[in-house]
Amino acid sequence: MAPVMRMTLNLNPGVSYSSMSDGQRTSGARLAEAGVRATRQRLLVLETLAREPHDATAQEIYARLRQGGEPVGLATVYRTLALLSEHGVVDEFAHRPGETCYRVCGEGHHHHLVCARCHGVAELEGCELDEWLVRASREHGFQPTSHTLEVVGLCASCQAA
């Protein structure tokens, strides 16, 4: 298992995070853009998820926070991840049965390359499926509105090993 990563968060109670304006998109900014209140817990959850090398479950985020000594309730982690997913701040997907995984993703439509060995996730920019999909679906009288694609294989590092 990976070593525990202790997080340093410059939380400044009383500061309006929505008015933070620097080059980078802070967690506070992301929350503000999404139109949700920037609470200490939500910032922690988002920061923690953003630092995860792979996707993570609510339980895993909760464990990270606990290990870091941060007092956050499990229910809050669940509620926060669901909320962030609703508002498009994080992506939600389930390659694991019985568990929901989350990940902070880039902008726009994309798909994921999941390594079967290390479970690392890379983003596959661009998507050339639409044209084929519309054409193929038409034969069924089907009108596609969205699609999800997940590619499983071996990442560069794991091919070497």
Place this chain on the structure above:
Amino acid sequence: MAPVMRMTLNLNPGVSYSSMSDGQRTSGARLAEAGVRATRQRLLVLETLAREPHDATAQEIYARLRQGGEPVGLATVYRTLALLSEHGVVDEFAHRPGETCYRVCGEGHHHHLVCARCHGVAELEGCELDEWLVRASREHGFQPTSHTLEVVGLCASCQAA
């Protein structure tokens, strides 16, 4: 939420066929081909699933059997569906979080068109993704081995409504 379909293709060759009535022969043959014992319960589960217009969960299959007055245990339904999935007799996928759906599918590699309104499932024969995937993945040093695609939209009937 990102639905994921898991497909298992597994052939277990060279197993003796059992002599059965015409109604059960197809299911019995499928079980025999898969190299699993053809018990009353397994035949019932497989035939019930095959009769489902859409995909179904273990609980739903169990309910159907109960309604039909067939004495089958819930645990057996779970164990049977998992077994059949392992042996490629049925496909297993999860567009619903927290539940695993099953469906008797056609042969070969294919994807699913899922209607957002009636949840009906159609099969999309053929798959033109491989070429693009290999090319696109190479840019990441990624070597794809398999992929899952699920298309959500409106089926012909539901477009009318």
Place this chain on the structure above:
DNA sequence: ATAATTGCAAAGCGTTTGCACCCTG
């Protein structure tokens, strides 16, 4: 101020498992 958010613990739900009995091959 006040409406949203959190924490805790209990409940909900789908699924799995231990074990004695039953049945297929």
Place this chain on the structure above:
DNA sequence: CAGGGTGCAAACGCTTTGCAATTAT
């Protein structure tokens, strides 16, 4: 006959929810 299959119920793990206390705006 032997070893796998089944049924029942208890156990399990992930997730949700009720409610009082807390907190953001």
